[in-house]
Each structure stands twice: as structure tokens, then as C-alpha cells.
Amino acid sequence: MERGELPSASRALQYDLCPGSYWLEWYVRNVIKPKDIDDDDYDSTEGTFLHNVRMGFIPETELQFHQRWVIDRSKRFTEEVLFNLGLRWKNIEETLHEKRFWIHDTNTLKPVFSGRFDTLYLYNGGTMGIYEEYKMGWKGATFAPLNRQILVNVSAIYQNLRLRRITGILNQPRVFDAPVSYVVYEENTLRKGVKKAVDIHRRCMNPHAPRIPGGSQCKFCLGKRYCPEANALIDNVIQQFQPNENR
């Protein structure tokens, strides 16, 4: 695995809300190894393909009819955000794709988190950036200002490139409820983002970290089929809705 055993930015919210899920997922991946393990509920092969088209690695002529609107919508969202930021394509000086950065704890200098962004546009003499996260599935991710993946990725970009301002865009063309959202981080909040990542890392690396079920964290957790806490919660909810036979 390219990122080793380091937690991934894409799971930052889950590890923040349920730090014990890191080790449960590790166990599922490395010990149980179920054949149908998947990080999302859509065809990841198609998701990867659409990502690659969106980033220009595969020509759009390869798209099938039902996929074209996904890419068109995604491109339109990017243009809308650029417009809202007062920018045009001509202002973009450099575009980077799929680069992985690590966040280091500034005290121990050890890496604590890994994040790979989809696209990063640099502008203003390379001092500011716009990072885009494409989600090609049908399930909506958390709104950009509250999205921990965006926070951890912009913090990783900040620590490595020292940009003064980074905008994070969540671009999810197949979602209809809030399909695009963005957040602008300045240097002071970027420094807080690094601290937040260090804190999540510290808590989820603890082998005694509790598992705390909840909608946001269990939604994408690879361990939910095996997790006693999540299953107890589901049992509880089901029992509440069971018809009362004595009524």
C-alpha cells in the first residue's frame, strides 16, 4: 500500500468520530480479507475510469452516453466555483493531479496522515491553490466546510507547498443534494488543520480507542459487518420499530 499503515485522509471523519474503527478496518483488511470488500457502494472500476477522464488521463471520446453528463456536470461545477472566487481558467498557472502528500507532526517530525488529492490548481504566482475532490459515486459526502477529508488534504498541501490560501472543492456530479460545495482555508486555519490531523492520528492509533457508532462514521466503514457496537445499535433501532404484540 502506497501510504503504508498511515491513516488516509479519505477516512479522516470516520477516524475522528470513531477512533476505534482504524484497527477494526486493519483487522478486516489484513486478517479476515473478505472477497467483496469495497470502500463504496458503486462500481469502483467505473469510478476510477470517470476520475481518469475528468483529470484528462483518458480522452472524453471513451465515455459512454450515460457517463457524459457526469463529466459535463463536474466540469461545470469547477467553472462555477472559479467564477465565484473571481477567477478564470487563464488565471490558473499550473495544474497537478493525483499527488500524495504526508502530514508530519511538527513536534516528532513523524508522518501522521497521508492524503492524495485529485487535482490542484495553482495561481497567484504559485502562492494560492484550489484543490478538487471528485466523488463519482451516488452517495453524497459531507459538505466541504465540514468535510474532514478536505481539511486533511488541504493541510497536507499546506504543509508541503506552503500556500497562503487553499480552496477545497467537493465535486460530486452524481449527487443531487448539494452536489458541489467548497471552503476557503487561510494560513491560520490550515495550521489548525495540521493540528487536527495530528490529534486524529494520535487517537485512532491507540489500540484501546473506543468504537463509537453513528451514521456519518459507519456509512463507509469497512468493518461494519463485523462491528459489535454498530450491530448492537442496528438491533436497538430495529427493536424500536417492531410491532408490539401486546398492544
Ligand code: SF4
Ligand atoms: S462500524 Fe461504526 S462503530 Fe463500528 S468501527 Fe466502524 S465506524 Fe466505528
